[in-house]
Amino acid sequence: MSDLTILALSGSLRKESLNTRLLTSVARLAPPELAFDLFTDLAAIPPFNEDDEHPAPAAVADLRRRIRAADGVLVATPEYNGAMPGVLKNALDWLSRPVEEGPVLERKPVAIIGASKGPLGTIRAQLNLRVVLHKMDVTVVGQPEFVLPHAHEALAEGELPAGSPSHSILTAVVEGLVDLIEHRRAVASLAR
Ligand SMILES: Cc1cc2nc3c(=O)[nH]c(=O)nc-3n(C[C@H](O)[C@H](O)[C@H](O)COP(=O)(O)O)c2cc1C
Numbered sequence: 001m002s003d004l005t006i007l008a009l010s011g012s013l014r015k016e017s018l019n020t021r022l023l024t025s026v027a028r029l030a031p032p033e034l035a036f037d038l039f040t041d042l043a044a045i046p047p048f049n050e051d052d053e054h055p056a057p058a059a060v061a062d063l064r065r066r067i068r069a070a071d072g073v074l075v076a077t078p079e080y081n082g083a084m085p086g087v088l089k090n091a092l093d094w095l096s097r098p099v100e101e102g103p104v105l106e107r108k109p110v111a112i113i114g115a116s117k118g119p120l121g122t123i124r125a126q127l128n129l130r131v132v133l134h135k136m137d138v139t140v141v142g143q144p145e146f147v148l149p150h151a152h153e154a155l156a157e158g159e160l161p162a163g164s165p166s167h168s169i170l171t172a173v174v175e176g177l178v179d180l181i182e183h184r185r186a187v188a189s190l191a192r
Contacts, residue, residue, distance in 0.1 A: 002182075003033050003034075003035065004033065004071040004072065004178060004181060005034075005035045005036075005037060005069065005070045005071050006034055006036050006037070006070060006071065006072050006073065006074050006177065007037050007039060007067050007069075007070035007072070007074070008023040008026065008027060008036045008037065008038045008039065008074045008076070009039045009073060009074070009075045009076070009091075010023055010038070010039065010040045010042075011042065011075065011076060011077040011078050011084060011085050011087070011088035011114075012040075012076075012078045012085065013040075013042060013043045013087060017040075017078070018078075018115040018116075018117070018148075018151040018152060019077065019078050019114060019115050020038075020076070021115075021155050021158065022076050022114075022115045022155065022160075022170075023036070023038060023074065023076050024038065025155070025159040025160055026074065026113075026170060026174060028159065029159070029160075029162065029167070029170075029171070036074075037066055037069075037070060039066060041059070042088065042090075042091050043087070044059035045057075045059050045060060045063065045087070045090060045091050045094060046059070046060075048090050048093040048094050053097060053098060054098075060094045063091065063094075063095070064094075064095065064104045067104045067105065067108065071109070071181045072108065072109040072110065072111070072177050072178075072180065072181045073105070073108060073110045073111075074111050074112075074113065074173075074174070074177060075088075075110060075111070075112050075113070075129065076113050076114055077112065077114040077122055077125045077126060077129050078114065078115070078116060078122065078125065079114065079116045079118065079120070079122040079123075079124060079125035082124040082125070082128075083125055083128040084125045084128050084129045084132075088129070089132065092132055092133075092136065095136075096136050103136065105133070105136055105138045106136065106138065107137060107138070107139050107184075108138055108139065109139050109141070109177055109180040109181045109184060110133060110139065110140050110141070110177075111140070111141040111173050111174070111176060111177040111180075112126050112129055112130065112133075112140060112141070112145075113146040113147075113148075113170065113173060114126050114146075114147060114148065115147075115148035115151035115154075115155065116147075116148070116149065116151055117150065117151060117152050118149060118150075119149050119150065120147070120149060121147030121148050121150075121151070122147050122148070123145075123147050126145065126147065139180060139184070141173060141177050141180055142176075143176070144169050144172050144176070145173075146166075146169050146170050146173045148160075148166060154166065
């Protein structure tokens with residue numbers, strides 16, 4: 001595996017967020033060839049308004065720059081009322097534009113994970129996120145899917161226990177993201 005950078009995007013604003021903790025845990029457990037750029041500041045992204053697109057607000061420009069600089073993106077979404085949080089959808093609306101410049105997430109390799117306190121572990125929020133990313137023409141890792149139910153218990157020690165079934169699936173998701181990045185690179189080099 002060559003050196004890769006992954007933008008790790010937390011869909012939560014909370015200081016003690018389980019989803020941010022999950023991303024931190026992934027970064028700690030990943031092989032050294034993977035560098036993680038953790039983004040936890042969706043609070044800085046203003047509500048999307050077409051009137052404010054030009055020039056883009058500084059926080060939006062910063063997020064776009066960091067996504068462009070990354071080889072892939074790992075999104076950890078909380079679940080609010082059966083869907084992704086509004087702040088995450090708001091950020092995606094900004095990232096879906098400007099259409100004429102080629103949105104930064106278009107065909108970008110992305111993987112989705114999520115942790116919730118409930119028994120379904122963000123499965124509905126992830127489905128909701130997948131639908132939106134599909135519309136945005138983002139390339140998303142299909143399998144495996146990683147959900148972490150009762151995450152306040154599973155992450156009580158701060159990290160997923162190494163060797164646990166959850167940890168193995170999480171590792172497989174990251175491997176799926178790396179495969180997708182490397183596949184896209186191989187296709188791009190053939191096209192040159
Ligand atoms: C407004 C709101 C709605 C929620 N709805 C759900 C839900 O639909 N399903 C679920 O499993 N948890 C739900 N929860 C609980 C979240 O799983 C829990 O707050 C979780 O810790 C949020 O993620 P975070 O720790 O990364 O901030 C909800 C929490 C809030 C504040």
